[in-house]
Amino acid sequence: xxxxxxxxxxxxxxxxxxxxxxxxxxxxxxxxxxxxxxxxxxxxxxxxxxxxxxxxxxxxxxxxxxxxxxxxxxxxxxxxxxxxxxxxxxxxxxxxxxxxxxxxxxxxxxxxxxxxxxxxxxxxxxxxxxxxxxxxxxxxxxxxxxxxxxxxxxxxxxxxxxxxxxxxxxxxxxxxxxxxxxxxxxxxxxxxxxxxxxxxxxxxxxxxxxxxxxxxxxxxxxxxxxxxxxxxxxxxxxxxxxxxxxxxxxxxxxxxxxxxxxxxxxxxxxxxxxxxxxxxxxxxxxxxxxxxxxxxxxxxxxxxxxxxxxxxxxxxxxxxxxxxxxxxxxxxxxxxxxxxxxxx
Amino acid sequence: xxxxxxxxxxxxxxxxxxxxxxxxxxxxxxxxxxxxxxxxxxxxxxxxxxxxxxxxxxxxxxxxxxxxxxxxxxxxxxxxxxxxxxxxxxxxxxxxxxxxxxxxxxxxxxxxxxxxxxxxxxxxxxxxxxxxxxxxxxxxxxxxxxxxxxxxxxxxxxxxxxxxxxxxxxxxxxxxxxxxxxxxx
Numbered sequence: 001x002x003x004x005x006x007x008x009x010x011x012x013x014x015x016x017x018x019x020x021x022x023x024x025x026x027x028x029x030x031x032x033x034x035x036x037x038x039x040x041x042x043x044x045x046x047x048x049x050x051x052x053x054x055x056x057x058x059x060x061x062x063x064x065x066x067x068x069x070x071x072x073x074x075x076x077x078x079x080x081x082x083x084x085x086x087x088x089x090x091x092x093x094x095x096x097x098x099x100x101x102x103x104x105x106x107x108x109x110x111x112x113x114x115x116x117x118x119x120x121x122x123x124x125x126x127x128x129x130x131x132x133x134x135x136x137x138x139x140x141x142x143x144x145x146x147x148x149x150x151x152x153x154x155x156x157x158x159x160x161x162x163x164x165x166x167x168x169x170x171x172x173x174x175x176x177x178x179x180x181x182x183x184x185x186x187x188x189x190x191x192x193x194x195x196x197x198x199x200x201x202x203x204x205x206x207x208x209x210x211x212x213x214x215x216x217x218x219x220x221x222x223x224x225x226x227x228x229x230x231x232x233x234x235x236x237x238x239x240x241x242x243x244x245x246x247x248x249x250x251x252x253x254x255x256x257x258x259x260x261x262x263x264x265x266x267x268x269x270x271x272x273x274x275x276x277x278x279x280x281x282x283x284x285x286x287x288x289x290x291x292x293x294x295x296x297x298x299x300x301x302x303x304x305x306x307x308x309x310x311x312x313x314x315x316x317x318x319x320x321x322x323x324x325x326x327x328x329x330x331x332x333x334x335x336x337x338x339x340x341x342x343x344x
Numbered sequence: 345x346x347x348x349x350x351x352x353x354x355x356x357x358x359x360x361x362x363x364x365x366x367x368x369x370x371x372x373x374x375x376x377x378x379x380x381x382x383x384x385x386x387x388x389x390x391x392x393x394x395x396x397x398x399x400x401x402x403x404x405x406x407x408x409x410x411x412x413x414x415x416x417x418x419x420x421x422x423x424x425x426x427x428x429x430x431x432x433x434x435x436x437x438x439x440x441x442x443x444x445x446x447x448x449x450x451x452x453x454x455x456x457x458x459x460x461x462x463x464x465x466x467x468x469x470x471x472x473x474x475x476x477x478x479x480x481x482x483x484x485x486x487x488x489x490x491x492x493x494x495x496x497x498x499x500x501x502x503x504x505x506x507x508x509x510x511x512x513x514x515x516x517x518x519x520x521x522x523x524x525x526x527x528x529x
Binding site for chain 1: 372375376379383460463466467470473474475476477478480481482484485488
């Protein structure tokens with residue numbers, strides 16, 4: 001197969017596969033895509049002989065600039081051209097791998113994603129949780145993912161949100177006025193930051209806040225220091241009454257929270273009066289997959305897709321929340337039932 | 345004269361700070377110990393209820409009831425003053441009871457099938473988990489307190505004013521006996 005024909009067929013195959021991954025609704029669909037890729041009969045790599053030749057000529061021209069200056073422009077053009085073509089081709093293959101990995105993990109966990117959800121969702125969440133009262137200039141949900149964790153004792157429907165906040169600060173500064181004097185000007189600085197939150201039904205605890213960051217707005221009226229100095233320096237525990245805090249801060253819960261603080265940064269847990277929990281933090285990558293292989297290594301990639309690509313950080317966090325639920329549920333509720341469906 | 349006055353004020357503030365720090369850390373260790381006692385005693389309430397359930401199963405009544413009574417008695421003897429050594433018989437009794445319950449569960453399927461007994465098992469396991477966590481927190485508080493009375497200048501202030509003694513942390517002699525390695529301290 002000639003180089004041009006091979007590259008053309010590979011490009012067509014990737015475009016077809018991309019469309020099929022987009023439309024996939026099960027792991028079987030993804031495996032069909034992988035089978036189609038396997039049936040290609042040649043390595044899933046573009047034949048870069050021509051651009052590589054361009055790049056080498058480019059190097060040659062650049063080297064020749066010592067002798068003849070106009071070669072510089074020509075050399076740089078060949079060099080960049082060759083490099084850009086190879087980079088683009090490599091990117092196309094990596095993008096398809098990432099898309100399959102993303103889709104596989106979403107299907108494995110039964111997750112449903114939505115981008116830029118309705119503004120009313122954020123208003124509704126803000127009405128229940130003060131943790132969303134951030135960003136003096138703007139706040140926005142960039143991505144929302146819904147799913148259900150099937151624990152040994154409880155089913156926990158959850159919503160994961162990626163939020164973007166902007167704090168706007170104004171300050172006065174003195175600047176030259178252009179005629180030898182100075183004048184006072186007001187300057188505005190925007191500080192953009194991201195937070196990630198998991199919202200889920202948690203009917204076993206109400207009106208308690210465990211704050212691990214500096215957002216004091218979430219604190220409730222009464223404060224309680226625990227017997228653990230380590231916990232007191234990592235978190236600030238408040239509740240609607242001291243009794244609510246004391247009932248919550250069981251020794252096992254205290255150690256469990258310290259374990260969470262080692263895994264996530266700036267963690268806040270806000271238990272609302274409606275029996276729901278907002279667990280927020282500043283670390284990205286909760287939905288980062290653990291797949292190291294891609295379509296460049298189909299024999300190793302296929303079993304991963306078949307079993308479903310895992311999201312280890314999401315696994316950790318959901319099992320952590322389930323354990324917390326076990327600490328606070330009623331052991332004499334004879335048959336634990338699934339919780340109500342999440343409204344958002 | 346002025347310099348001497350400044351030095352006297354600095355020394356006085358240092359003494360006061362060290363004195364208060366030792367008191368605060370001693371109180372925190374006492375509170376952590378109180379948490380251990382609270383959760384141990386909560387466990388006895390669950391044991392009372394478990395005892396009633398197990399009593400219905402005549403076959404294993406004698407051995408399990410004996411263990412429950414022994415554990416309750418050991419918990420009742422825990423001192424109010426923080427002392428990790430005093431916990432050893434309680435932890436040993438808990439281990440024996442849980443092991444006994446597990447054996448009974450395996451041997452008698454009707455006991456295992458009893459949902460209420462299962463719930464008591466979950467409850468007692470959770471209480472034991474809280475006791476374990478309370479002991480970990482207690483040992484942490486003891487370490488901070490012991491450091492505060494053994495390190496200079498707190499050791500000097502403690503010798504002059506507080507006169508507090510080192511608190512014995514809890515250590516599981518049965519677990520450490522299982523290790524071949526013995527740390528040289």
